[in-house]
Amino acid sequence: MRKGKPKASLFRFAAGITLRCEQVKQNLRLRNEYLPALSPVATIKGKKQLFYNADVEDGFMTGAYQRAEIAVVYAVAFFQGIGNVAFPASATLFKSHHGLSDAEYGFLYLPMITCAIVSSLSATWLVHRMALKTLLVVGIVSYAVAQGLLALSFPLQSYKVLLWSIAVLGVGFGYTGAAVNFYPTQFFPLHRDAAIIFVHAAFGTGATLAPLLLSWVEHIASWVAYPTAVAALMSWLAAKAHSLPLRVRMPIRQAERKVSLGVPFGLWLFCVVAVLYALCESTFANWSVIFLREAKGLSDTSSQSGLSLFWLALTVGRIAASAVSRRVGAEKIYLSHLPVIAIAFLLAFYSESEIVLLVSLFVAGLGCSAFFPLNVSLAMKYFPEQAAATSGLMSACVMLGIGIAAYGIAPLRAYFDLEQIYLFSVMYPLAALLIAGWLIKKFACAKVSHIVSSDV
Numbered sequence: 295m296r297k298g299k300p301k302a303s304l305f306r307f308a309a310g311i312t313l314r315c316e317q318v319k320q321n322l323r324l325r326n327e328y329l330p331a332l333s334p335v336a337t338i339k340g341k342k343q344l345f346y347n348a349d350v351e352d353g354f355m356t357g358a359y360q361r362a363e364i365a366v367v368y369a370v371a372f373f374q375g376i377g378n379v380a381f382p383a384s385a386t387l388f389k390s391h392h393g394l395s396d397a398e399y400g401f402l403y404l405p406m407i408t409c410a411i412v413s414s415l416s417a418t419w420l421v422h423r424m425a426l427k428t429l430l431v432v433g434i435v436s437y438a439v440a441q442g443l444l445a446l447s448f449p450l451q452s453y454k455v456l457l458w459s460i461a462v463l464g465v466g467f468g469y470t471g472a473a474v475n476f477y478p479t480q481f482f483p484l485h486r487d488a489a490i491i492f493v494h495a496a497f498g499t500g501a502t503l504a505p506l507l508l509s510w511v512e513h514i515a516s517w518v519a520y521p522t523a524v525a526a527l528m529s530w531l532a533a534k535a536h537s538l539p540l541r542v543r544m545p546i547r548q549a550e551r552k553v554s555l556g557v558p559f560g561l562w563l564f565c566v567v568a569v570l571y572a573l574c575e576s577t578f579a580n581w582s583v584i585f586l587r588e589a590k591g592l593s594d595t596s597s598q599s600g601l602s603l604f605w606l607a608l609t610v611g612r613i614a615a616s617a618v619s620r621r622v623g624a625e626k627i628y629l630s631h632l633p634v635i636a637i638a639f640l641l642a643f644y645s646e647s648e649i650v651l652l653v654s655l656f657v658a659g660l661g662c663s664a665f666f667p668l669n670v671s672l673a674m675k676y677f678p679e680q681a682a683a684t685s686g687l688m689s690a691c692v693m694l695g696i697g698i699a700a701y702g703i704a705p706l707r708a709y710f711d712l713e714q715i716y717l718f719s720v721m722y723p724l725a726a727l728l729i730a731g732w733l734i735k736k737f738a739c740a741k742v743s744h745i746v747s748s749d750v
Contacts, residue, residue, distance in 0.1 A: 359481055363538045367477045370434060370531055371493045374470060375500025376507070377437050377524050380444065381406075381460060383505045387517060392453055405461035407697040413468025414693065417686035426473055426682065427540040431532050433470030436462050438528035445521040468689055475670050475685030480542055487624040487671045491616040494667040498609035542682070557687070560737060561680060563729055564673040565691045570726040571666055572695020574635050577719050578604055578658045580700050581712070585642070589712045590651055600655040607656045611663025619664075625734045628668040632730065634661030635723040643717045661723070666692060669730075676737040 381402075388394055388402070417429055443459035446452075478489035511520040557565075582604060586597040615627055638658035645651050670688045674681040706715055 360538065362534075363540050364481050366531060366535050366538060366540075367430075367474055367481075368493060368496050370430070370470060370535070371474045371496040372500040373524065373527060373531065374437065374467070374474070375497040375502075376504050377441055377463070377500075377528065378467070379501045379504035380441070380508065380521055380524065381463070383508050384517070388456070391448065392451060392456065394453065398453065402457065402460055403700065404697075405457055406464035406467075407693050407700075409461045409464030410467045410693040411464075411690045411697075413465045414471060414686045414690035415468075417469055417472035417689075418683035421472060421682045421686065426476065426542045427535065427538075429469045430473035430477075430540065431536050433466045433468070433473060434528055434532040434535060436466030436469065438525045438532060440466055441521040441525035441528060445518050445525065448518050464693075467693070468686070471689035472686035475688065476542070476674075476682055477540070479671070479674055479681065485620060486675065487619040487668060488616040490671040491612050491619060491664050491667040494664075495609060495612035495616060498605065498612055502605050502609050557680065558677055560733060561673055561677045561684065561687070563733055564669060564684075565687055567726045567730050567733075568666065568669055568688050568691035569695040569698075570722045570729075571662070571669065572692040573699045573722045574639075574658075574719065574726075575662045575666075576696040576699030577703065577716070577722075578638075578655065578662070580696075581703055582655055582658075585712050585716060586651060586655075589716075590646070590648075592648055592651065596648060596652070600652050603652055604655040604659040604662075607659025608663045609659075611660045612667065615664035615668075619668075624668055624672060625738055627664060628672060629727065629730060629734060631661050631663070631665040631668075632723040632727040635665075636720050636727075637661075639716055639720045639723070643713055672734075672737075676733075 389399055394402075420429060440459050440463035443455055443462065447455040447459060474493055475490060478493050479486040482489040508517070508520050511517070511523070579601070582601050583597045586592040586600050587594060592600070619627055634657060638654050638661055641650060641654035641657065645654060666688075670685060673684045673688065677684065703712075703715055710718070
């Protein structure tokens with residue numbers, strides 16, 4: 295027994311050395327992929343700002359970025375959720391105070407979706423012609439202006455000001471989304487999957503808290519105070535972002551040659567998957583209350599509770615996925631979400647029990663949780679030369695899907711029951727699963743073989 299102990303210790307020591315060598319090789323490969331980081335000391339507004347060194351420590355690229363830069367980007371994502379949900383959370387007030395009909399209220403979101411798609415697509419072109427920080431600041435300022443116009447529309451009782459407000463919000467969504475989806479991959483290059491999921495979790499947390507905060511502000515002050523406060527906070531975040539460097543390190547192979555603005559076929563397929571996902575999310579998020587109340591006969595309180603469970607599960611699922619993505623593997627988590635969404639649609643169609651129906655909304659939230667962030671992350675991973683433009687493309691595609699579901703289901707109800715539409719919707723996650731499975735099989739295997747060959 296004693297003779298075996300030194301041999302076992304020697305094996306453990308050798309295994310530890312081998313593992314450390316692999317970690318060093320991975321860090322060197324990462325450092326060679328990116329341009330040299332910023333200098334350790336920079337001067338901003340006459341003050342010396344210390345940056346972390348340019349080494350990779352436990353998966354984090356510690357060079358070039360201050361903690362304040364990371365905090366600002368994630369704070370912007372959080373307040374995006376706070377600002378976006380101010381509009382649907384105020385639906386009753388819009389209809390009563392402005393005297394809007396159902397048609398006028400429905401038309402309210404068309405400018406937002408249109409402007410969000412246009413700004414997201416333009417961001418994919420502008421990102422190669424101006425600093426990403428500029429797009430981020432323009433997006434934040436757009437959010438501040440949108441909230442200011444929203445607050446102004448209340449005393450003016452102006453439907454036109456309300457339309458301008460939600461249109462400018464769409465512009466902010468497009469430009470800000472392009473930036474906040476890309477910066478996390480620069481902050482944490484070895485944990486990019488978790489970093490992107492977490493930025494979406496920050497957005498979901500803001501969206502979940504927004505109705506509660508709006509209700510609380512209405513109780514202690516007035517409704518106008520909420521968009522006014524959000525506008526002030528967004529203005530401060532824009533000024534803070536403008537004062538920080540927020541530089542972007544592009545891969546060397548992209549910086550050394552002309553950037554190809556053509557979109558590869560595989561990236562287009564990721565965009566198709568994003569549209570199919572958005573159809574699923576929008577069907578649950580925009581129609582679940584009507585589905586539960588009219589098709590299943592649940593009370594208004596229970597129907598609203600189902601929607602709350604959907605957003606709660608979506609946020610919790612994103613946080614959980616960001617914690618385990620590196621251990622389990624992004625590709626496995628990515629593909630596992632789509633069958634869960636399909637199960638949620640089937641549960642919603644076949645069930646008549648209130649508890650099971652509410653559970654189906656919770657399951658739907660879990661299924662939708664980390665799928666879109668991982669779709670963005672994997673597209674950037676497999677197409678690094680289009681990484682900066684990918685986030686804008688994905689934002690445009692998800693808004694396109696949301697618009698199709700939000701406005702397309704209403705005319706379909708003239709020919710099909712809402713229950714039948716939910717059953718037909720099972721095709722969305724199944725079609726996305728077929729495409730996503732092919733993409734993972736093709737590009738993940740190709741990337742592994744490339745890494746193996748480069749190590750030999």
